[in-house]
Amino acid sequence: MAETGGSLPALVLRRLAISEQVAAAKFGTGRPVDDPVREQRELARVRDRAREIGLDPDRAAGFLADQIAASKQVQHRLFAHWTAHPGDRPTGGPDLSVLRAELDGLTVALLDQLRATGPEPLTPPETPDELKQEPLRTAFRSLAQRPS
Numbered sequence: 001m002a003e004t005g006g007s008l009p010a011l012v013l014r015r016l017a018i019s020e021q022v023a024a025a026k027f028g029t030g031r032p033v034d035d036p037v038r039e040q041r042e043l044a045r046v047r048d049r050a051r052e053i054g055l056d057p058d059r060a061a062g063f064l065a066d067q068i069a070a071s072k073q074v075q076h077r078l079f080a081h082w083t084a085h086p087g088d089r090p091t092g093g094p095d096l097s098v099l100r101a102e103l104d105g106l107t108v109a110l111l112d113q114l115r116a117t118g119p120e121p122l123t124p125p126e127t128p129d130e131l132k133q134e135p136l137r138t139a140f141r142s143l144a145q146r147p148s
Contacts, residue, residue, distance in 0.1 A: 015139075
């Protein structure tokens with residue numbers, strides 16, 4: 001199960017790490033990176049959860065949409081790398097349903113931390129991991145702007 005404690009940046013980094021495992025699971029089973037039906041279902045769940053905890057549903061959904069986009073950036077990059085370098089392909093992959101359950105728990109923790117951060121703009125943390133630099137900027141896209 002996902003660790004539910006930690007700062008918002010730490011939780012976002014944890015989500016990106018899980019995205020690498022999701023990529024391996026999808027690549028190994030021939031599933032595509034994009035899953036628009038699941039994405040829309042998750043955004044609806046986030047809006048409901050946001051209402052329950054007193055968080056603006058639009059802010060919460062925008063933030064989760066950024067997390068999904070960041071995850072897909074990681075997955076697309078890994079898919080491209082594994083396609084170009086077959087020797088680097090993962091041998092097997094974790095169970096996608098287990099990873100999704102972990103992501104669901106992490107989403108709850110992310111929303112709780114988002115509510116605790118307030119409306120001030122946030123910038124992404126620094127990372128030495130090149131694979132995660134651009135996705136981190138994406139993950140914090142909506143939080144880097146002042147609310148209107």
